[in-house]
Amino acid sequence: MQKLVLLRHGESIYNLENRFTGWTDVDLSEEGFRQAEQAGQLLLRNGFTFDVGFTSVLKRSIKTMHIVLDQMDHLWIPVKKSWRLNERFYGALQGLNKQETIDRYGEEQVHKWRRDPHESPPPITDQDERFPGHYLRYDDLTYRELPLTENLSETMTRALPFWHERIVPALRSDQKVIICAHGNSLRALIQYIENLSDEEVTRLDIPTAKPWVYELDDRLNSTKHYYIE
Numbered sequence: 001m002q003k004l005v006l007l008r009h010g011e012s013i014y015n016l017e018n019r020f021t022g023w024t025d026v027d028l029s030e031e032g033f034r035q036a037e038q039a040g041q042l043l044l045r046n047g048f049t050f051d052v053g054f055t056s057v058l059k060r061s062i063k064t065m066h067i068v069l070d071q072m073d074h075l076w077i078p079v080k081k082s083w084r085l086n087e088r089f090y091g092a093l094q095g096l097n098k099q100e101t102i103d104r105y106g107e108e109q110v111h112k113w114r115r116d117p118h119e120s121p122p123p124i125t126d127q128d129e130r131f132p133g134h135y136l137r138y139d140d141l142t143y144r145e146l147p148l149t150e151n152l153s154e155t156m157t158r159a160l161p162f163w164h165e166r167i168v169p170a171l172r173s174d175q176k177v178i179i180c181a182h183g184n185s186l187r188a189l190i191q192y193i194e195n196l197s198d199e200e201v202t203r204l205d206i207p208t209a210k211p212w213v214y215e216l217d218d219r220l221n222s223t224k225h226y227y228i229e
């Protein structure tokens with residue numbers, strides 16, 4: 001039996017300010033740093049060890065991973081970063097306050113943008129300063145891979161190649177894996193791993209810095225999952 005740990009980053013400054021984040025590279029809040037430390041301690045107390053970590057190219061996840069591994073005296077393990085584990089790209093909503101967006105567009109529309117797997121937020125243009133093509137870290141992406149907006153199903157489509165090409169081989173070679181990512185990139189992975197329906201994933205919310213454990217059988221099917229508290 002294999003265990004796989006999924007972890008959403010600790011609270012970020014935009015989480016604290018109730019703003020849409022997406023690919024905005026905001027830092028952890030003070031509470032976020034504390035939550036990451038607690039997650040590391042929790043994993044340590046529960047006897048977890050890891051051979052490899054996977055995270056996004058956004059600092060809230062990278063730092064959470066680093067703090068967790070530090071707490072576990074595991075800073076030496078390899079950590080592979082990929083844009084494919086980034087948060088869902090929130091388009092023109094990135095940076096806006098969630099409550100002000102509700103006041104403007106209504107609760108129902110904002111809920112759809114946030115949770116409906118096929119609903120895309122309004123797009124930006126490639127002239128917008130939020131366009132990822134302006135940032136060095138996305139130099140390797142083709143123009144088509146650079147998002148202007150994303151719905152959850154598109155997030156899943158760009159995350160899955162990394163799951164199949166990097167994470168699955170690590171699990172198959174019996175490596176103990178931790179993935180530190182984002183609310184929506186993790187929802188996409190969980191929908192895939194558990195084969196959840198669109199209705200089920202619409203109801204799924206991932207709290208910050210709470211380790212979510214999968215027990216997987218030989219074929220990497222999930223036999224059990226739970227949060228460690």
Ligand SMILES: O=C(O)[C@H](O)COP(=O)(O)O
Pocket residue numbers: 019020021022087088090114182183184
């Ligand atoms: O990108 C964001 O704003 C958050 O990380 C996740 O936001 P959500 O809960 O609105 O999807």
